[in-house]
Amino acid sequence: MNETLNKIKKLIDESDYILIGAGAGLSTSAGIEYDGKRFYDNFEDFIEKYHFTDMYTSGFYDFETEEEKWAYWARHMYVNDIGMEATKLYKDILELVKNKEYFVITTNVDEQFYKAGFDKEKVFATQGSYRYIQCKNACHNKLYDATDMVKEMLKKTKDCKIPTELVPKCPVCGEKMEVNLRVDANFVQDDNWYKQDKKYGEFLDKAKDRKTLLLEFGIGFNTPGIIRFPFEQMTYKNKNWYLVRFNKDNCDTFLNIENRTIKVYNDIKDVICEILKE
Numbered sequence: 650m651n652e653t654l655n656k657i658k659k660l661i662d663e664s665d666y667i668l669i670g671a672g673a674g675l676s677t678s679a680g681i682e683y684d685g686k687r688f689y690d691n692f693e694d695f696i697e698k699y700h701f702t703d704m705y706t707s708g709f710y711d712f713e714t715e716e717e718k719w720a721y722w723a724r725h726m727y728v729n730d731i732g733m734e735a736t737k738l739y740k741d742i743l744e745l746v747k748n749k750e751y752f753v754i755t756t757n758v759d760e761q762f763y764k765a766g767f768d769k770e771k772v773f774a775t776q777g778s779y780r781y782i783q784c785k786n787a788c789h790n791k792l793y794d795a796t797d798m799v800k801e802m803l804k805k806t807k808d809c810k811i812p813t814e815l816v817p818k819c820p821v822c823g824e825k826m827e828v829n830l831r832v833d834a835n836f837v838q839d840d841n842w843y844k845q846d847k848k849y850g851e852f853l854d855k856a857k858d859r860k861t862l863l864l865e866f867g868i869g870f871n872t873p874g875i876i877r878f879p880f881e882q883m884t885y886k887n888k889n890w891y892l893v894r895f896n897k898d899n900c901d902t903f904l905n906i907e908n909r910t911i912k913v914y915n916d917i918k919d920v921i922c923e924i925l926k927e
Contacts, residue, residue: 653911653913654920654923654924656911657893657911657913657920657924658924660862660891660893660911661745661746661749661862661924663860664749664860664861664862664891665749665750665856665859665860665861666749666750666751666752666852666855666856666859666860666861666862667746667749667750667751667752667861667862667863667864668751668752668753668754668852668853668856668861668862668863668864668880669742669746669751669752669753669754669755669863669864669866670753670754670755670863670864670865670866670868670876670877670880671753671754671755671756671757671762671866671867671868671876672755672756672757672866672867672868672869672871672872672876672877673756673757673867673869673871674866674867674868674869674895674896674897674917675738675739675757675866675867675895675917676736676757676759676761676867677867678738678866678867678916678917678918679736679737679738679739679761679918680736680738681729681733681736681759681761683703683704683705684702684703684704684705688701688703688704691724691728692704692707692724694808694809695707695721695724695809698809699809704725704728704729707721707725708725714810715816715825716810716811716812716813716816717809717810719802719811719815719816719817720802720806720809720810720811721809722828723798723799723802723803723806723811724803724806725779726779726780726795726799726828727799727800727803729759729779730758730759730760730778730779730780731779731780731795731796731799731800733759733761733764734764735761735764735765735766736761736765737918738917738918738921739761739762739764739765739767740765740766741918741921741922741925742765742864742866742921743765743766743767744925745921745924745925746864750855750856751771752771752772752773752848752849752852753767753771753772753773754773754775754849754875754876755772755773755774755775755876756774756775756776756868756871756872756875756876757774757776758774758776758777758778758779758830759779760774760778760779760780762774770845770848771848771852772845773845773846773848773849774845775831775842775846775875776830776831776872776875777828777829777830777831777836778829779828779830780794780795780796781793781794781795781828781829782795782798782817782826782827782828782829783826783827783828783829783836783837784819784821784822784824784825784826784827784835784837785819785824785825785826785827785835786819786822786824786825786835787835787836787837788819788821788822788824789821789822790837790838790839790840791837791839792829792837792839793826795817795828798815798817801815802815853883856890857887858887858889859889860889860890861887861889861890861891862890862891862892862893863880863883863884863890863891863892863893864893864895865877865880865892865893865894865895865896866895866917867895867896867917868880868894868896869896869898869899870899878903880892880894881902881903881904881906882904884904884906884909884910885904885905885906888909890909891909891910891911892906892909892910892911893910893911893913894910894911894912894913895913895917895920896912896913896914897914897916900912900913900914
C-alpha cells in the first residue's frame with residue numbers, strides 16, 4: 650500500500666491540473682451513510698410507521714399525501730445536507746488539491762464540496778441538491794432555497810405529517826413542488842447548472858495537453874455515463890492524463906489504460922489521510 654500511496658502523491662505533486670469525479674461512495678466513506686445506526690437514529694418514527702429499511706429506498710416511497718411526503722423529505726434534506734457540517738474527508742481532499750488548478754464534477758447532492766470550502770465556481774453538481782426545491786412539472790427554470798421551509802416543517806412535524814399549510818406550491822403554476830433531484834425529465838437545470846457545465850468544458854479544454862490527474866472517488870454503475878466512463882475515455886485519449894480510481898467493489902477499466910491507472914480498493918478516507926501524512 651505504501652508504494653501505491655507514494656505513486657498517488659507523486660502524481661498529485663507533478664500534475665498541472667486535477668479533475669475530481671465524486672459519487673456516492675465518497676460520501677459513504679465520509680460517514681454519510683443511508684442505513685444502519687445513522688438511519689435508525691434519525692428516522693425511528695418513519696421506520697415504525699412505514700417499515701423503511703434505509704434512506705435510499707425510502708426516497709422512492711409513494712406517500713399517500715403531500716403532508717406525509719414533505720414530513721419525510723424535510724427530515725431527509727436536513728439530515729443529509731441542510732443540518733450537516735463539512736466532513737473531515739472532504740476537507741482533507743481540499744487540502745490535497747487546494748494549490749492546484751482543480752475542478753470537481755459530482756453526482757452527489759449533499760453539498761459537501763461547498764461546505765468543505767471548495768471554490769463554488771469549480772464544482773459542477775450535475776444531479777441537483779437537497780437544499781433546493783423546484784416545480785414538479787418544471788413550469789419554469791428556477792430553484793428555491795428550502796432551508797427555512799425545512800426547518801419550519803421539522804418543528805411542526807407530528808405523527809410523520811406536516812400541517813397542510815406548510816405544503817409547498819409552485820409560485821408560478823400553483824402545482825406541487827419537488828426536491829431538485831434528477832429523477833425524471835422534469836429535473837430543472839437552472840442558469841447556474843448551465844454555467845458550471847460550461848466551466849467544466851472549459852477546464853477540460855485547458856487541461857487536454859497538460860499533465861492532468863483524474864481522481865475518481867466512489868463511482869459505481871448507477872450513472873456511469875456521467876463520470877466513470879468519460880474519465881476512462883479522456884484518460885485513453887490524452888496520453889498525459891492519469892486516472893486514480895477509488896472503489897471498494899470494482900476498479901476495473903473497460904479501456905486499455907492499465908499503464909496510466911492506479912486502482913485503490915481501500916477505504917477512501919484512510920487512503921487520503923495517509924497521503925496527507927506523507
